Amino acid sequence: MxxxxxxxxxxxxxxxxxxxxxxxxxxxxxxxxxxxxxxxxxxxxxxxxxxxxxxxxxxxxxxxxxxxxxxxxxxxxxxxxxxxxxxxxxxxxxxxxxxxxxxxxxxxxxxxxxxxxxxxxxxxxxxxxxxxxxxxxxxxxxxxxxxxxxxxxxxxxxxxxxxxxxxxxxxxxxxxxxxxxxxxxxxxxxxxxxxxxxxxxxxxxxxxxxxxxxxxxVGNLDEYQQAHLDILKGNVKVEIPGTHQGSVWIEEGAQVSENAKFEGSVIVGADATIESGATVTNCVIGAKAHVAAGAKLRDTVLWEGSRIGRGSQLTSDVLCQEVEIGDDVVVAEKVYIADRCVIGNEARLLANIKLWPDKEVESRSTVSSSLVWADRWTRELFTNARITGLSNIEMTPEFGAKIGSALGAFAGKGRSVAISRDADNVSRMVHRAMTTGLMSAGVIVNDLQQTPIPLTRSELRNGKQATGVHIRKSPHDRRKTDIIFFSADGRDMPPSKTKSIERLFFGEEYQRAPYNEVGSIFFPERTNESYITSFLQVLDEEAIRVARMKVALDFSYGVASTILPNILGALGPEVVALNGYQDPTRMAREREEIEAAQKKLGEVVTSLGYDMGFIIDPGAEKVYAVCETGASIHNYRLLTILTKLFLETHPDVKKIAVPVVASTEVEMIAAEYNVEVVYTKNTHLAMMEATSDPDIGFVGGTRGGFIFPEFLFAIDGMYAVAKIMEMTVKSGLTLGQLDRELPRRAVTDRTIDCPWELKGRAMRRAMEHSEGMRRELIDGVKIWLDDHDWVLLIPDKERPTFHVVVETAEAEKSAQLALEYEKRVREWKEDSVAIS
Incomplete structure (x- = not known):
């Protein structure tokens, strides 16, 4: 047979x-x-x-x-x-x-x-x-x-x-x-x-x-655990490898301390180690697994190579291959941890959760729900004021409802919360899920529906609502969805408030409203009209209208196509529009796609003899420019050009603000007008906070975002387009002319892979290296080599990478210094000895 x-x-x-x-x-x-x-x-x-x-x-x-x-x-x-x-x-x-x-x-x-x-x-x-x-x-x-x-x-x-x-x-x-x-x-x-x-x-x-x-x-996780318990109880006859000593089976090569305590039946795999003081009850310990001193395991299955730290406690759990459990970790019942997960010291994993492969839970974190195919799990749900997750894998209806409930608890029963989204179907799904969560907390939801981010901020700035959120398809990764959180004034929510929401979310401490106090939904009217009126009031409409400029616009299939055409109709320029309709499947663009779109836009500008062209990102926040010659203008350079245009047309301004990564070109231009440059962190929140100083008239970024406080405290790509038109008309200068005439310096930006756990070491080495040198510690370590040349060493906030940014007068020198510092960073993150 x-x-x-x-x-x-x-x-x-x-x-x-x-x-x-x-x-x-x-x-x-x-x-x-x-x-x-x-x-x-x-x-x-x-x-x-x-x-x-x-x-x-x-x-x-x-x-x-x-x-x-x-x-x-x-x-x-x-x-x-x-x-x-x-x-x-x-x-x-x-x-x-x-x-x-x-x-x-x-x-x-x-x-x-x-x-x-x-x-x-x-x-x-x-x-x-x-x-x-x-x-x-x-x-x-x-x-x-x-x-x-x-x-x-x-x-x-x-x-x-x-x-x-x-x-x-x-x-x-x-x-x-x-x-x-x-x-x-x-x-x-x-x-x-x-x-x-x-x-x-x-x-x-x-x-x-x-x-x-x-x-x-053995069809599910409960059956898998029960099958192991049945083997340990002798309910099923299977071949168990190893030497049988009473109710304990120990395979060859295993090292078990005399002071380790076994209770019930235990199977210890080949080359496993159980240290003194460990207590193991009714468990299967996999080959090459390690149970440290003082650990307590009950009814638990460890696969090959898993390691349990000192004093950790596990009950009725399953750990797959090469799972690392730190010291003093508490894992409650029915927790299933997949291959290569790392659980930091003193973390708590609550009952009935699953961790998919390669998750990392930081020390002293509390995990209360299952973690699916994410890149990294930390104690922080937020990156700045944003939560980003894989669409319909992490950003699910369940997650939306839960984070909505937490936000509702934060806002308070009876308060109002504004919510908006882009045209993407996942955004729509999460938007509706969050709405249900907010309502369950007794919150009044003001649903702005499909709305550009700047318009949502504008709607919030009167302070009548407790908070607001916008859900969008990530502009950088089409697989992901973002939720952006706003304070009552429309600015990005600061860390102190996002931490409060995190505590509510992870602790699940939010209360449901009584049935007769569940929140309601309203759809505010005339939101667009109010935004457009404020928009036009602060511009010199007549100057733009008389100039009859010619502008090419790429709307990136985003929501700006529903608002900006009405504004431009009032300003009177001749406009040719590309991608001027909403298409969620095409909104997210990689860097190469943006560069290709800029090139195409430049061809349109030159063939039609237009004055300028702009790509507006799908959220209507950032712009990418081409000049009258059709040449693309790098965002670093665009900041320099707009600094010149703004100071030329606003002679009474005392200060401007730019991120620490901005080119020294900005400082050189500001010096001509006796204007002070204030440096900020390289975040949108820091740029917005700079607008609280009434003397700051312009805040420029290096990634296409520009703030004109005369209109709004946040970046607004639609207003930036109109403002650039106004400034070029009033100054008589063109973008291409300024690009040719303004001082130009060479910037090199290099990215180095750097695991999260090594970023601190690299930063410490950077501090040791720059000791005694002129440096700024606004965001990363900025080392001044002389009055104009500098090196910025800064870890990425969202990815396991490290950035080296160098600016000098000559491109060759900039590239050479960047290579040198890239080598230093690689050594710093790996060596235990400081390198000068």
Missing amino acids: KGVIMAGGFGTRLRPLTCNLPKPMAPMANRPMMHHIVNLLKKLEVREIISLLYYQPESISSYFGNGSAFGIEMFYTQSEADYGTAGSVRNAFTFLDERFIVISGDVLTDIDLQKAIDFHEAKKAKATLVLTRVPDPLAFGVVMTSEDGKITRFLEKPQWGEVFSDTINTGIYILEPEVLNLIPYQQDFDFSKDLFPLMLEQDMGLYGYVGEGYWRD
Whole structure:
């Protein structure tokens, strides 16, 4: 007799344990589940086995090889598609030339299958199903038999009213080879739904044998844990490797301290270490795992290479390969941690959560909900005033409702909150989910619907609402969605307030409003009209109208296309519009795509003889410019040009503000007008905070965002376009002319990979290196090499990278210095000795 192991399961219900391996390879008592099945078949003298592969086949074939190490011959066949249980067996037609037994590779059983084979032979059956009795058969297919074992009826997933028997199908079948002729080739065909009903209809000798012994379908995480506990209790007979000492099994190479305490049954894998003072109760410790002194583990399964820190406590949990648990961590019941996760010291993981692979939980964090395919998990939900997540994976309706509830609790019952979005469908989904969360907290929701971000800020600035949010497709990564949080005045929410929301979110401390105090929704009227009126009031409309400028605009498929045309209609320029309609699928652009769009826009400007061209980002906040010659203007250079234009047309201004990364060109121009330059951090929040100084008339960024406090305290791409038109008209200068005539310096920006945990070391080395040198510590470490040349060393706030920005008079020198400092940073993040 030959054996067939069904080994193509995805193990979806076992995730996150099966994120990186097929379900049959999930460890059970330190051996893959399929390993136990192979042992079971060997007891039947089955020596030729074929494995039916589908999902991650190499994981199985590399483990079992040709089977010689297991005393069998192992063969493989892989389906090109999912052909169902019977259809996949049909693929092994040429191999199955004699009686064979089919068994799933992901069950745990010790049923005496030899008795089932004897029954099959005695009945001269063509197919025998191995059945078992269970107290709750609702989740399984019920099989009814006559007194002689002949199957009379199948009931797939019955209701209680249909549970006429407690015998269920175990998925173990003994079949004669001619049965394969009933299965169509490469078609979806199932044993229970198709083949067996067909055999029953044709009265082909279909029998059921009720086996005695243990059987468990390891179909979900609870079953996986229970199967391990059953092994430890001796409820199922499986081969447990290692030396048996009472109720403890210890494999070769394991090091167990004499002062370690074992309670109940424990399995310790090869080369594992259990230190003095550790207490291990009813656990499976994987190969090469490490349990430090003072740790307490109960009813827990550790896979290979996992490490438990000193004093940590785990109860009824499963840790996959190479999980790192820090010191004094508390992990509550039913926590499932996938491969290579890192849990920092003193972290708390609350009950019933799942961590997908490669998550990182920082020290002293509290995790209360499952973490799916994210890049990194920290104590901070926010990056500045923004939450960013993978669309419909992290940014889900559930998340939206929860963060809405937290924001509602922060705002307070009875208060008003403004909410807006872009045209993207995920934004719409999260917008509605947040609305429900806000309402549940008793908040009045002012729904601005599809609205540009600057308009939402403008609506908030009267301070009548507690807070506001805008949901958008990330302009940088089309896979992600952003939620931007505003204070009552429309500025970015400061860290002190985002921290409060985080505490509410993670602690789930928000209260629901009573049924009669649930919030309501309003749709404010004339929001656009109010914004446009304020917009035009502060511009010199007449000067722009008389000039009859010619401007090309790329709306980036964003929401500015619904507002700006009305404004430009009042200002009177001749406009050609590109991408002037909303298309959520095309809003996000990579840097290369923006550069290509600038080039195309430049071609339009030159071919039509226009004065200038602008790309407005989808959120209507930032602009990218081309001059009258069609040349693209880099954002660093655009700041220099706008500084000149602004100071030329606003002679009474005393101060301007720019980020610390801005070119010294700005300082040189400001000196000509005796204007002070105030430096800020390289964040939008810091730029907005600068506008609180009434002497600051202009705040310019290096990434296309510009603030004109005369109109708004935040970046506004639509106003920037109109203001640039006004300033060029009133000054008589063009963008191209200024680009040619203004002083030009060379800036080099290099990015170095730097893990989060090494950023602090690199910054410390930068401080040591710059000791005694002229430096500024506004944002990163800015080292002045002389009165004009400088180097800025700054870690990225959102990515595991480090930036080196260098400015000198000559491009060659700038590039050379950048390379030198890149080398230094690489050494700083790796060496333990300071480098000068």
